[in-house]
Amino acid sequence: MNVTFFSSKPYDLTFFQQTNADFGFQLRFLKVPLDETTAELVTGSPVVCLFVNDQANAAVIRTLARQGVRLIVLRCAGFNNVDLDAARQAGIQVMRVPAYSPHSVAEHTLALILALNRKTHRAYNRVKEGNFALEGLMGFDLFGQTVGLLGLGKIGKVTARILGGFGCQLLAYDVVRDEEAEQLGIEYVSLPELLNRSDILTLHCPLTPETRHIINKDTLARMKKGVMLINTGRGALIDTQAVIESLKNGQVGYLGLDVYEEESHLFFEDLSNTIIQDDTFMRLLTFPNVLITGHQAFFTRNALQGIARTTCRNIQAFVEGKASGNEV
Numbered sequence: 243m244n245v246t247f248f249s250s251k252p253y254d255l256t257f258f259q260q261t262n263a264d265f266g267f268q269l270r271f272l273k274v275p276l277d278e279t280t281a282e283l284v285t286g287s288p289v290v291c292l293f294v295n296d297q298a299n300a301a302v303i304r305t306l307a308r309q310g311v312r313l314i315v316l317r318c319a320g321f322n323n324v325d326l327d328a329a330r331q332a333g334i335q336v337m338r339v340p341a342y343s344p345h346s347v348a349e350h351t352l353a354l355i356l357a358l359n360r361k362t363h364r365a366y367n368r369v370k371e372g373n374f375a376l377e378g379l380m381g382f383d384l385f386g387q388t389v390g391l392l393g394l395g396k397i398g399k400v401t402a403r404i405l406g407g408f409g410c411q412l413l414a415y416d417v418v419r420d421e422e423a424e425q426l427g428i429e430y431v432s433l434p435e436l437l438n439r440s441d442i443l444t445l446h447c448p449l450t451p452e453t454r455h456i457i458n459k460d461t462l463a464r465m466k467k468g469v470m471l472i473n474t475g476r477g478a479l480i481d482t483q484a485v486i487e488s489l490k491n492g493q494v495g496y497l498g499l500d501v502y503e504e505e506s507h508l509f510f511e512d513l514s515n516t517i518i519q520d521d522t523f524m525r526l527l528t529f530p531n532v533l534i535t536g537h538q539a540f541f542t543r544n545a546l547q548g549i550a551r552t553t554c555r556n557i558q559a560f561v562e563g564k565a566s567g568n569e570v
């Protein structure tokens with residue numbers, strides 16, 4: 243079975259080639275992202291493997307179908323970048339990796355919280371320059387802080403468990419109730435209550451039409467003054483212009499992002515020798531209380547091994563005409 247990868251990076255080759263030794267598919271790695279200009283590059287390959295910023299909109303899906311594609315395997319959990327209706331109409335199956343290592347993203351969420359709070363990124367630079375002054379580095383104890391989890395699925399629950407270890411009080415808002423929440427000491431609240439009571443608010447819901455810009459001018463105004471807002475979910479959960487206004491007036495005291503709504507033009511590439519044209523992103527970088535990473539929360543070797551294995555199993559199920567359980 244021929245499989246064409248889009249947006250492939252050296253680490254994709256490493257992990258997929260290792261895992262594929264047990265499966266024997268023919269893997270073709272393209273560096274370009276999938277969009278309307280690159281979809282025709284798929285030839286003789288019934289399977290395409292996509293990542294978070296590949297764009298499988300209706301027009302792209304139609305081209306893929308014309309090129310003989312029958313299966314899209316996403317090497318990620320989110321599937322907001324695929325037009326599922328168009329795929330169904332074109333007879334293309336879509337599968338994903340619903341769970342690989344929720345620990346990878348949850349632990350990165352903590353890395354952002356801790357770095358923003360204790361300003362380790364700034365301290366690192368100061369100490370390197372022989373500046374041992376502490377002014378501007380003061381943090382707060384996480385113990386006793388109220389943390390709100392917007393979305394209490396796999397990643398939200400692991401994040402909650404870690405934060406429980408710090409002695410945080412945990413609140414969650416989710417459209418579905420999980421019976422494990424009580425054992426984890428998590429109190430379910432409404433969205434307005436979550437916004438109103440959280441000292442730290444962390445986003446772990448998927449990007450859907452309902453959650454797009456769930457953090458906006460109105461919801462930001464309901465938060466505690468000086469709130470710490472963390473997003474390791476999807477960029478478009480936050481209205482970036484609105485959050486910039488809230489940073490300027492102090493409503494948001496700390497912002498930690500691993501995702502950004504216009505990230506597809508920026509992330510995963512070395513742009514250090516270019517002039518970045520995204521003024522909104524560049525404005526975010528000017529705030530001392532904003533910490534951004536380039537969609538790396540998933541990026542642990544454990545997660546990459548898990549992603550490669552589940553993706554190969556998904557393809558194997560398709561080859562055998564069986565359900566993988568990971569269809570979307």
Ligand SMILES: NC(=O)c1ccc[n+]([C@@H]2O[C@H](COP(=O)([O-])OP(=O)(O)OC[C@H]3O[C@@H](n4cnc5c(N)ncnc54)[C@H](O)[C@@H]3O)[C@@H](O)[C@H]2O)c1
Nearest residue numbers: 320393394395396397416417418446447448474475539540
């Ligand atoms: N930064 C990264 O590297 C990275 C990696 C993996 C996943 N993610 C993102 O994290 C998200 C969560 O992943 P997960 O594995 O925990 O998914 P999950 O499906 O296990 O959990 C998502 C939770 O969100 C809830 N939810 C859905 N709609 C909601 C709404 N309108 N309001 C509140 N809650 C809602 C669901 O009920 C579910 O409990 C993914 O959808 C993906 O976008 C990011």
